[in-house]
Amino acid sequence: MSDAAIKHVDRDIEKHSTGMRRKLFTTNHKVIGALYLCFALMMFFVGGAMAMIIRAELFSPGVQYIEPNVFNSVTNLHALVMVFGVVSPAIVGFANWLLPMMIGAPNMALPKINALSFWILPIAFLFVFLEQLSPLAGGAGNLSIYPLTVLQGDKGSLYIFIAIYLLCLSYLASAINISLTILYARTKGMGLLDMPMFAWTWLITAFLLIAAIPVLLGFVTVLMADIFYGTSFFGEPSPGISAQFSNVFWFFGHPEVYILILPTFGIISQVIPTFTRRPLFGYVSMVFAAAAIAILSYLVWLHHMFMIGRPQGESLLVMYATMLIAVPIGLKVFNWLATMWHSEMTFEAPMLFAIAFLMLFTIGGCSGLLLGMVPVDFQYKHTYFVVAHFHYVLVSGAIFALMAGVYYWLPKWTGYMYDEKLARLHFWLSIISVNLLFFPQHFLGFAGMPRRVPDYSTQFSEWNALSSIGGFAFGITQLLLLWTVLKCVLGKGQRAAPQVWEGARGLEWTLPSPPSHDSFKSQSQ
């Protein structure tokens, strides 16, 4: 179909359908972005409910509410939902809503593919939940630890495999779409180094996705053949190869971590300059730092599996590469700090969340540095210290940055200013409860509590109880986020001006709030 024909069909759908139909079948980047974000918000509460179940079971020693195998399934599902159902759709949603407006494009480069990649998501998660309902459900762990999955004879895992195929398809399509949009749909005169930082981090993330997702697809295919067709890629007759499974898994798994965090770095790089009223310090080096992080992320997958027994030279090299990642990340943190230095800061909700991100991400980075040292890593690995580390990076890191982004662009998206008092209450309750939730877990790890256990020795009781209280508080606090967002969406509150924030710069702020359905209609290349 030619371009003109595609445009024609698009316009047809837009013209002849009204209300919900128009919203659901649209190829408009703003509506798809909103759909992605709604989906992520919904799944945030689904995944959060699972976390509540986990913390309830761990509140005190003994098995109280759920059987150990159910506990394993819930933990597994919590991770899957939070990674692929919350953070990933949220960052894709931000990209959809914002990238075309930021670079002056009328829509994403591939609008139909865009709609498709969204609609695959709910179907994929339908399969994820079907797996849980299946009597064959496994609970082999979110890492699908081999040969655990095969030995448990997880025929029910077929659903998970279908779900992972669909998720891969969706995110691969999104990544291609986003990279094409950034590379080819920029407005006239906007060079690569004139782009907002968010576009840069997404461009790098898109390339990470394009390289990492096929690895996931590949090993899931092989695993499926092993389970359903009796092949032995990873299994009999030489089961020692199960160690190879871990290799392939983490070759995908480690870059995936940076896929989740890089776009949120981009959000922080948009928020901090606005509320400091200063341009981002060291823009070019920020770009290079993000690229360096992406490249290094492919060299360090082994640090997830030191215990499996690797040659010494290999362990040493991976340790050095792992520690090296601290340099570009440190550069980013210091550049954000330098942006704040001698600036004119104000502390609206987005800035509060950005500052919390900076502080708590630094804690996560420091524990990551400890984990990178092989000899001590042997003692930290598979303990609650690791749980504390990645939750500091992903919850008070990625999720906090996403919240900063939501408050920052919510007035632009809905046309109504959010309730600043509610947002600040949400911030203060969140930051207190998130630390109460995860900080004690560092000590639990040091004291020797293994992760992924439904029950523990009585010496760990106090910190677990404290952590659970923090967990419940954090969970309930998020209802404030839902309420604040709903108020804006329903049009309660003050109307927002085009330039919502005094210090905001960028093309999206030149558009009215909310922007019209087709902004930057005539694209100029």
Next chain:
Amino acid sequence: MLPLVAMADYELNLSRGVMSVKQEIYDLHLLAFILVSGIGLIVFGLMIWSIIYHRKSRVDGEPHFHRDRKSEAIWTIIPIIILLSFVAPATRVLIFQESSPQEAEMTIKVTGYQWRWHYQYEEEAFGFFSSLAPEHDAARQKDSNIDVSSIENYLLEVDNPLVVPINTRIQFIYTSNDVIHAWWVPGLGVKHNAVPGFVNIGWTNISEPGIYRGQCAELCGRDHAFMPVVVKAVTQSEFNKWLTMKKHEQSETGFENK
């Protein structure tokens, strides 16, 4: 809910351990912990200073800078120097940790099963299974109505502990019968994966008699949380006595543990 009495013997940190390698790991952990805490404090300090003094309501008229190659170079090079101070001792400890002694005086094969351990004393051609102690197993069942805080070392007790002599170079050979497990004793600084069809090697030399407790540290299915490790280190003469008794016991019952 929070019995303060129990806080008295509370551990907040890695156990110090009794083996020299564990000592090295502990020192490295402490060094790294102090260093990262320092880094954290500097970053937090700068941030809080900036939050207090560089707000819009009290602009100080300082010239703002947004591009300064010199300062960027400084905060690239300083972290590299700090990292080197981590890397050097970490490299030394890793090489020390993995260097096996010239000759093992004793070899124990540790095999992971879902969900218990099997210990085989290679030189003695003698071995046995070690599972969660029965009373613990009863208490951990859902709806057991047993108060777990009344049980000593809840979930960290086995029916047959691994007994080893002190001051002996012991080599462990790890493997698994089904899925990947991990044999972890924090007090000895030993943690290795037991991988099916694959042999992993670790070693220890315990200097102080005592009981060292640990757990499986790799998700291995339903009862992953319920396969503890208990190592009892005794003097050589006590060990010999135990070995004779245990062997006799096994030949009496005719129970062949394999």
